[in-house]
Amino acid sequence: MFHRLKTDFRLSIIALLAACAVLGITPFAVMRYLQGNLPAGLVDTSILLGICSALVYAWVTGDTRRSGLAVAVIICSGAVVVGVVVGEPGLFWLYPCLVTTFFLTNARIAVVLNIASVVALMVHGGAFRSDIQMWSFSATALVVSACAYVFAHRNHDQRERLEHLATIDPLTGIKNRRSMDQELDLAAANAERTGLPYALVLLDIDHFKKINDEHGHGVGDDVLIEMVELLRQNTRKSDQLFRFGGEEFVLLLPGVDGIGLKAVMNNLQQVLRKYMKHPGGSVTASFGVALLKHGESVASWLDRADAALYEAKETGRDRIVFADAQRTMDRAGGSAEPLSGA
Numbered sequence: 001m002f003h004r005l006k007t008d009f010r011l012s013i014i015a016l017l018a019a020c021a022v023l024g025i026t027p028f029a030v031m032r033y034l035q036g037n038l039p040a041g042l043v044d045t046s047i048l049l050g051i052c053s054a055l056v057y058a059w060v061t062g063d064t065r066r067s068g069l070a071v072a073v074i075i076c077s078g079a080v081v082v083g084v085v086v087g088e089p090g091l092f093w094l095y096p097c098l099v100t101t102f103f104l105t106n107a108r109i110a111v112v113l114n115i116a117s118v119v120a121l122m123v124h125g126g127a128f129r130s131d132i133q134m135w136s137f138s139a140t141a142l143v144v145s146a147c148a149y150v151f152a153h154r155n156h157d158q159r160e161r162l163e164h165l166a167t168i169d170p171l172t173g174i175k176n177r178r179s180m181d182q183e184l185d186l187a188a189a190n191a192e193r194t195g196l197p198y199a200l201v202l203l204d205i206d207h208f209k210k211i212n213d214e215h216g217h218g219v220g221d222d223v224l225i226e227m228v229e230l231l232r233q234n235t236r237k238s239d240q241l242f243r244f245g246g247e248e249f250v251l252l253l254p255g256v257d258g259i260g261l262k263a264v265m266n267n268l269q270q271v272l273r274k275y276m277k278h279p280g281g282s283v284t285a286s287f288g289v290a291l292l293k294h295g296e297s298v299a300s301w302l303d304r305a306d307a308a309l310y311e312a313k314e315t316g317r318d319r320i321v322f323a324d325a326q327r328t329m330d331r332a333g334g335s336a337e338p339l340s341g342a
Protein backbone atom coordinates (compact mmCIF):
# COMPACT_ATOMS: atom_id res chain seq x y z
CA MET A 1 0.00 0.00 0.00
CA PHE A 2 2.73 2.47 1.01
CA HIS A 3 4.74 1.53 -2.08
CA ARG A 4 1.84 2.64 -4.32
CA LEU A 5 1.48 5.89 -2.43
CA LYS A 6 5.22 6.46 -2.65
CA THR A 7 5.46 5.84 -6.37
CA ASP A 8 2.19 7.41 -7.56
CA PHE A 9 2.32 11.11 -6.77
CA ARG A 10 -1.25 11.97 -7.80
CA LEU A 11 -2.68 9.03 -5.90
CA SER A 12 -0.82 10.17 -2.80
CA ILE A 13 -2.29 13.69 -3.14
CA ILE A 14 -5.81 12.25 -3.52
CA ALA A 15 -5.23 10.03 -0.47
CA LEU A 16 -3.88 12.99 1.50
CA LEU A 17 -6.94 15.07 0.60
CA ALA A 18 -9.25 12.21 1.56
CA ALA A 19 -7.49 11.94 4.93
CA CYS A 20 -7.70 15.72 5.40
CA ALA A 21 -11.37 15.64 4.38
CA VAL A 22 -12.19 12.90 6.90
CA LEU A 23 -10.25 14.58 9.71
CA GLY A 24 -10.90 18.22 8.81
CA ILE A 25 -14.42 18.29 7.35
CA THR A 26 -16.18 15.67 9.50
CA PRO A 27 -16.11 17.82 12.70
CA PHE A 28 -17.45 20.82 10.76
CA ALA A 29 -20.20 18.70 9.17
CA VAL A 30 -21.23 17.38 12.60
CA MET A 31 -21.09 20.88 14.08
CA ARG A 32 -23.28 22.28 11.28
CA TYR A 33 -25.86 19.56 11.67
CA LEU A 34 -25.88 20.22 15.44
CA GLN A 35 -26.30 23.96 14.82
CA GLY A 36 -29.23 23.18 12.54
CA ASN A 37 -27.41 24.51 9.46
CA LEU A 38 -28.60 21.68 7.19
CA PRO A 39 -27.42 23.12 3.83
CA ALA A 40 -23.85 23.61 5.10
CA GLY A 41 -23.88 20.15 6.67
CA LEU A 42 -25.02 18.61 3.40
CA VAL A 43 -22.32 20.48 1.45
CA ASP A 44 -19.63 19.20 3.82
CA THR A 45 -20.99 15.65 3.62
CA SER A 46 -21.10 15.76 -0.19
CA ILE A 47 -17.49 16.98 -0.41
CA LEU A 48 -16.39 14.29 2.01
CA LEU A 49 -18.18 11.49 0.14
CA GLY A 50 -17.04 12.82 -3.26
CA ILE A 51 -13.35 12.86 -2.33
CA CYS A 52 -13.52 9.43 -0.65
CA SER A 53 -15.31 7.91 -3.67
CA ALA A 54 -12.67 9.38 -6.00
CA LEU A 55 -9.96 7.83 -3.82
CA VAL A 56 -11.61 4.40 -3.94
CA TYR A 57 -11.99 4.70 -7.75
CA ALA A 58 -8.34 5.77 -8.17
CA TRP A 59 -7.15 2.95 -5.92
CA VAL A 60 -9.14 0.24 -7.64
CA THR A 61 -8.71 1.32 -11.27
CA GLY A 62 -5.34 3.10 -11.10
CA ASP A 63 -6.94 5.89 -13.16
CA THR A 64 -5.64 8.92 -11.25
CA ARG A 65 -6.15 11.24 -14.23
CA ARG A 66 -9.96 11.09 -14.05
CA SER A 67 -10.17 10.83 -10.29
CA GLY A 68 -7.67 13.71 -9.87
CA LEU A 69 -9.82 15.90 -12.10
CA ALA A 70 -12.96 14.84 -10.22
CA VAL A 71 -11.37 15.72 -6.86
CA ALA A 72 -10.15 19.09 -8.23
CA VAL A 73 -13.70 19.91 -9.38
CA ILE A 74 -15.22 18.69 -6.08
CA ILE A 75 -12.91 20.71 -3.85
CA CYS A 76 -13.18 23.92 -5.90
CA SER A 77 -16.93 23.82 -6.28
CA GLY A 78 -17.21 22.66 -2.64
CA ALA A 79 -15.12 25.63 -1.45
CA VAL A 80 -17.24 28.04 -3.51
CA VAL A 81 -20.48 26.63 -2.11
CA VAL A 82 -19.09 26.74 1.44
CA GLY A 83 -18.11 30.40 0.84
CA VAL A 84 -21.62 31.18 -0.41
CA VAL A 85 -23.42 29.26 2.36
CA VAL A 86 -21.19 30.11 5.34
CA GLY A 87 -19.96 33.51 4.24
CA GLU A 88 -16.61 35.06 5.17
CA PRO A 89 -15.24 32.21 7.39
CA GLY A 90 -15.88 29.76 4.55
CA LEU A 91 -13.73 31.73 2.10
CA PHE A 92 -10.49 30.52 3.66
CA TRP A 93 -11.15 26.99 2.38
CA LEU A 94 -10.55 28.13 -1.16
CA TYR A 95 -6.83 28.81 -0.59
CA PRO A 96 -5.69 25.18 -0.08
CA CYS A 97 -7.94 24.19 -3.00
CA LEU A 98 -6.24 26.70 -5.31
CA VAL A 99 -2.89 25.09 -4.52
CA THR A 100 -3.88 21.43 -4.74
CA THR A 101 -5.67 21.70 -8.12
CA PHE A 102 -2.23 21.94 -9.77
CA PHE A 103 -1.24 18.60 -8.27
CA LEU A 104 -4.53 16.90 -9.10
CA THR A 105 -4.93 17.77 -12.76
CA ASN A 106 -2.98 19.40 -15.57
CA ALA A 107 -1.96 23.05 -15.24
CA ARG A 108 -4.36 24.42 -17.86
CA ILE A 109 -7.44 22.83 -16.25
CA ALA A 110 -6.21 23.90 -12.80
CA VAL A 111 -5.92 27.54 -13.94
CA VAL A 112 -9.44 27.43 -15.42
CA LEU A 113 -10.87 25.85 -12.23
CA ASN A 114 -9.14 28.40 -10.00
CA ILE A 115 -10.28 31.39 -12.03
CA ALA A 116 -13.81 30.00 -12.29
CA SER A 117 -13.97 29.49 -8.48
CA VAL A 118 -12.82 33.04 -7.68
CA VAL A 119 -15.07 34.58 -10.35
CA ALA A 120 -18.05 32.57 -9.06
CA LEU A 121 -17.53 33.93 -5.56
CA MET A 122 -17.10 37.47 -6.89
CA VAL A 123 -20.22 37.27 -9.04
CA HIS A 124 -22.27 36.00 -6.12
CA GLY A 125 -20.66 38.63 -3.90
CA GLY A 126 -22.61 37.60 -0.80
CA ALA A 127 -19.62 36.08 0.95
CA PHE A 128 -17.77 39.42 1.15
CA ARG A 129 -18.32 42.22 3.63
CA SER A 130 -17.16 44.94 1.22
CA ASP A 131 -15.79 45.48 -2.29
CA ILE A 132 -12.31 46.04 -0.84
CA GLN A 133 -12.46 42.66 0.86
CA MET A 134 -13.65 41.03 -2.36
CA TRP A 135 -10.82 42.51 -4.43
CA SER A 136 -8.23 41.72 -1.73
CA PHE A 137 -9.46 38.14 -1.66
CA SER A 138 -9.29 37.91 -5.48
CA ALA A 139 -5.80 39.41 -5.66
CA THR A 140 -4.42 37.10 -2.96
CA ALA A 141 -6.13 34.11 -4.60
CA LEU A 142 -4.41 35.07 -7.86
CA VAL A 143 -1.01 35.31 -6.17
CA VAL A 144 -1.50 31.92 -4.48
CA SER A 145 -2.52 30.36 -7.82
CA ALA A 146 0.46 31.85 -9.66
CA CYS A 147 2.93 30.60 -7.03
CA ALA A 148 1.31 27.15 -7.01
CA TYR A 149 1.49 27.04 -10.82
CA VAL A 150 5.23 27.82 -10.85
CA PHE A 151 5.93 25.31 -8.11
CA ALA A 152 3.84 22.54 -9.70
CA HIS A 153 5.37 23.20 -13.13
CA ARG A 154 8.92 22.94 -11.76
CA ASN A 155 8.03 19.90 -9.73
CA HIS A 156 6.58 18.21 -12.84
CA ASP A 157 9.70 18.99 -14.94
CA GLN A 158 12.03 17.73 -12.25
CA ARG A 159 10.03 14.54 -11.77
CA GLU A 160 10.16 13.85 -15.51
CA ARG A 161 13.89 14.54 -15.57
CA LEU A 162 14.52 12.27 -12.60
CA GLU A 163 12.44 9.53 -14.20
CA HIS A 164 14.49 9.87 -17.38
CA LEU A 165 17.77 9.71 -15.46
CA ALA A 166 16.59 6.70 -13.49
CA THR A 167 15.39 4.69 -16.47
CA ILE A 168 17.55 5.60 -19.50
CA ASP A 169 21.13 4.54 -20.15
CA PRO A 170 23.00 7.80 -20.83
CA LEU A 171 25.46 6.32 -23.37
CA THR A 172 23.08 4.53 -25.72
CA GLY A 173 19.78 6.26 -24.92
CA ILE A 174 17.96 2.95 -24.45
CA LYS A 175 16.19 1.79 -21.30
CA ASN A 176 18.36 0.54 -18.48
CA ARG A 177 18.11 -2.50 -16.25
CA ARG A 178 15.76 -0.79 -13.85
CA SER A 179 13.14 -0.24 -16.56
CA MET A 180 13.81 -3.72 -17.86
CA ASP A 181 12.70 -5.28 -14.57
CA GLN A 182 9.36 -3.48 -14.82
CA GLU A 183 8.86 -4.38 -18.50
CA LEU A 184 9.67 -8.05 -17.91
CA ASP A 185 7.15 -8.17 -15.07
CA LEU A 186 4.54 -6.61 -17.36
CA ALA A 187 5.41 -9.05 -20.16
CA ALA A 188 5.08 -12.05 -17.84
CA ALA A 189 1.72 -10.77 -16.57
CA ASN A 190 0.51 -10.16 -20.13
CA ALA A 191 1.66 -13.61 -21.27
CA GLU A 192 -0.24 -15.18 -18.41
CA ARG A 193 -3.37 -13.25 -19.30
CA THR A 194 -3.34 -13.45 -23.10
CA GLY A 195 -1.12 -16.45 -23.87
CA LEU A 196 1.07 -14.29 -26.15
CA PRO A 197 4.53 -15.85 -26.50
CA TYR A 198 7.50 -13.77 -25.30
CA ALA A 199 11.15 -14.41 -26.13
CA LEU A 200 14.01 -12.94 -24.15
CA VAL A 201 17.43 -12.54 -25.75
CA LEU A 202 20.57 -11.91 -23.71
CA LEU A 203 23.18 -10.51 -26.05
CA ASP A 204 26.84 -9.97 -25.19
CA ILE A 205 29.53 -8.49 -27.46
CA ASP A 206 32.47 -10.86 -27.91
CA HIS A 207 35.95 -9.90 -26.69
CA PHE A 208 34.80 -6.38 -25.94
CA LYS A 209 37.56 -5.87 -23.39
CA LYS A 210 40.09 -6.38 -26.17
CA ILE A 211 38.47 -3.62 -28.25
CA ASN A 212 38.66 -1.26 -25.28
CA ASP A 213 42.23 -2.25 -24.45
CA GLU A 214 43.53 -2.01 -28.02
CA HIS A 215 41.60 0.99 -29.32
CA GLY A 216 40.48 2.88 -26.23
CA HIS A 217 37.20 3.32 -24.38
CA GLY A 218 35.95 5.89 -26.92
CA VAL A 219 36.00 3.25 -29.67
CA GLY A 220 34.34 0.78 -27.28
CA ASP A 221 31.59 3.33 -26.59
CA ASP A 222 31.07 3.86 -30.34
CA VAL A 223 30.71 0.10 -30.83
CA LEU A 224 28.00 -0.01 -28.14
CA ILE A 225 26.13 2.91 -29.73
CA GLU A 226 26.43 1.40 -33.22
CA MET A 227 25.16 -1.95 -32.04
CA VAL A 228 22.12 -0.39 -30.40
CA GLU A 229 21.37 1.47 -33.64
CA LEU A 230 21.65 -1.74 -35.70
CA LEU A 231 19.43 -3.67 -33.29
CA ARG A 232 16.86 -0.88 -33.36
CA GLN A 233 16.81 -0.82 -37.16
CA ASN A 234 16.40 -4.56 -37.39
CA THR A 235 13.72 -5.21 -34.80
CA ARG A 236 10.03 -4.40 -34.63
CA LYS A 237 8.60 -1.31 -32.94
CA SER A 238 6.99 -3.57 -30.36
CA ASP A 239 10.34 -5.19 -29.47
CA GLN A 240 12.21 -3.62 -26.58
CA LEU A 241 15.93 -3.27 -26.07
CA PHE A 242 17.57 -2.70 -22.69
CA ARG A 243 21.15 -2.27 -21.56
CA PHE A 244 21.63 -4.98 -19.00
CA GLY A 245 25.06 -3.69 -17.98
CA GLY A 246 28.48 -3.21 -19.60
CA GLU A 247 28.47 -4.77 -23.06
CA GLU A 248 25.43 -6.95 -22.30
CA PHE A 249 21.95 -6.19 -23.68
CA VAL A 250 18.48 -7.67 -23.36
CA LEU A 251 15.97 -7.87 -26.18
CA LEU A 252 12.35 -8.56 -25.32
CA LEU A 253 10.45 -9.94 -28.31
CA PRO A 254 6.67 -10.24 -27.95
CA GLY A 255 4.56 -12.43 -30.20
CA VAL A 256 7.33 -14.52 -31.68
CA ASP A 257 8.37 -18.15 -31.21
CA GLY A 258 9.33 -21.23 -33.19
CA ILE A 259 10.47 -20.66 -36.76
CA GLY A 260 9.78 -16.93 -36.54
CA LEU A 261 12.07 -16.57 -33.54
CA LYS A 262 14.80 -18.56 -35.21
CA ALA A 263 14.57 -16.37 -38.32
CA VAL A 264 14.72 -13.17 -36.26
CA MET A 265 17.79 -14.38 -34.40
CA ASN A 266 19.59 -15.52 -37.54
CA ASN A 267 18.87 -12.18 -39.17
CA LEU A 268 20.21 -10.24 -36.18
CA GLN A 269 23.35 -12.35 -36.11
CA GLN A 270 23.93 -11.79 -39.84
CA VAL A 271 23.34 -8.04 -39.55
CA LEU A 272 25.81 -7.71 -36.67
CA ARG A 273 28.40 -9.85 -38.46
CA LYS A 274 28.07 -7.75 -41.60
CA TYR A 275 27.84 -4.20 -40.27
CA MET A 276 29.45 -4.10 -36.81
CA LYS A 277 33.00 -2.82 -37.26
CA HIS A 278 35.78 -1.32 -35.21
CA PRO A 279 39.21 -0.08 -36.40
CA GLY A 280 40.68 -3.57 -35.91
CA GLY A 281 38.01 -5.51 -37.83
CA SER A 282 34.51 -6.82 -37.31
CA VAL A 283 32.61 -7.24 -34.06
CA THR A 284 30.51 -10.26 -33.18
CA ALA A 285 28.10 -11.06 -30.38
CA SER A 286 26.82 -14.14 -28.57
CA PHE A 287 23.11 -14.72 -27.91
CA GLY A 288 21.21 -16.64 -25.25
CA VAL A 289 17.50 -16.98 -26.06
CA ALA A 290 14.69 -18.20 -23.79
CA LEU A 291 10.95 -18.41 -24.40
CA LEU A 292 8.82 -17.63 -21.36
CA LYS A 293 7.26 -20.81 -20.02
CA HIS A 294 3.72 -20.91 -18.70
CA GLY A 295 3.68 -19.67 -15.10
CA GLU A 296 7.43 -19.08 -15.02
CA SER A 297 8.94 -16.30 -12.91
CA VAL A 298 10.95 -13.51 -14.51
CA ALA A 299 14.02 -14.52 -12.49
CA SER A 300 13.91 -18.08 -13.84
CA TRP A 301 13.32 -16.80 -17.39
CA LEU A 302 16.39 -14.56 -17.13
CA ASP A 303 18.42 -17.39 -15.59
CA ARG A 304 17.66 -19.68 -18.53
CA ALA A 305 18.60 -16.98 -21.07
CA ASP A 306 21.78 -16.34 -19.09
CA ALA A 307 22.68 -20.04 -19.04
CA ALA A 308 22.13 -20.16 -22.82
CA LEU A 309 24.37 -17.12 -23.28
CA TYR A 310 27.02 -18.76 -21.12
CA GLU A 311 26.84 -21.83 -23.34
CA ALA A 312 27.18 -19.65 -26.47
CA LYS A 313 30.32 -18.07 -25.01
CA GLU A 314 31.75 -21.39 -23.84
CA THR A 315 31.19 -23.10 -27.17
CA GLY A 316 33.07 -20.57 -29.28
CA ARG A 317 31.19 -17.19 -29.23
CA ASP A 318 29.39 -15.58 -32.20
CA ARG A 319 26.64 -18.15 -31.61
CA ILE A 320 22.94 -18.29 -30.83
CA VAL A 321 21.91 -20.76 -28.15
CA PHE A 322 18.25 -21.43 -27.36
CA ALA A 323 17.40 -22.46 -23.81
CA ASP A 324 15.29 -25.63 -23.92
CA ALA A 325 16.07 -26.10 -27.61
CA GLN A 326 13.68 -29.07 -27.81
CA ARG A 327 10.72 -26.95 -26.68
CA THR A 328 11.57 -24.19 -29.15
CA MET A 329 11.97 -26.83 -31.82
CA ASP A 330 8.51 -28.23 -31.02
CA ARG A 331 7.06 -24.78 -31.53
CA ALA A 332 9.02 -24.53 -34.77
CA GLY A 333 7.20 -27.62 -36.01
CA GLY A 334 9.63 -30.38 -34.97
CA SER A 335 12.60 -29.45 -37.13
CA ALA A 336 15.43 -31.93 -36.65
CA GLU A 337 18.00 -29.17 -37.01
CA PRO A 338 19.51 -28.10 -33.68
CA LEU A 339 18.56 -24.60 -32.67
CA SER A 340 21.96 -23.56 -31.46
CA GLY A 341 24.50 -22.85 -34.07
CA ALA A 342 27.24 -20.60 -35.34
Ligand SMILES: Nc1nc2c(ncn2[C@@H]2O[C@H](COP(=O)(O)OP(=O)(O)OP(=O)(O)O)[C@@H](O)[C@H]2O)c(=O)[nH]1
Nearest residue numbers: 204205206207208209210212217218220221246247
Ligand atom coordinates in the same frame (compact mmCIF):
# COMPACT_ATOMS: atom_id res chain seq x y z
N1 LIG B 1 33.89 1.44 -23.69
C1 LIG B 1 33.10 0.93 -22.73
N2 LIG B 1 33.46 -0.23 -22.13
C2 LIG B 1 32.66 -0.76 -21.19
C3 LIG B 1 31.47 -0.13 -20.79
N3 LIG B 1 30.89 -0.89 -19.84
C4 LIG B 1 31.69 -1.97 -19.63
N4 LIG B 1 32.78 -1.89 -20.46
C5 LIG B 1 33.89 -2.82 -20.59
O1 LIG B 1 33.42 -4.03 -21.14
C6 LIG B 1 34.43 -5.01 -20.88
C7 LIG B 1 33.77 -6.35 -20.63
O2 LIG B 1 34.77 -7.30 -20.58
P1 LIG B 1 34.49 -8.81 -20.29
O3 LIG B 1 33.36 -8.93 -19.28
O4 LIG B 1 35.80 -9.45 -19.95
O5 LIG B 1 33.90 -9.37 -21.61
P2 LIG B 1 34.55 -9.59 -23.05
O6 LIG B 1 35.93 -9.01 -23.16
O7 LIG B 1 33.55 -9.08 -24.03
O8 LIG B 1 34.66 -11.13 -23.12
P3 LIG B 1 33.53 -12.15 -23.54
O9 LIG B 1 32.22 -11.54 -23.12
O10 LIG B 1 33.83 -13.39 -22.75
O11 LIG B 1 33.62 -12.36 -25.00
C8 LIG B 1 35.26 -4.50 -19.71
O12 LIG B 1 36.54 -4.16 -20.16
C9 LIG B 1 34.51 -3.22 -19.28
O13 LIG B 1 35.41 -2.23 -18.83
C10 LIG B 1 31.11 1.12 -21.43
O14 LIG B 1 30.10 1.73 -21.16
N5 LIG B 1 31.96 1.59 -22.39
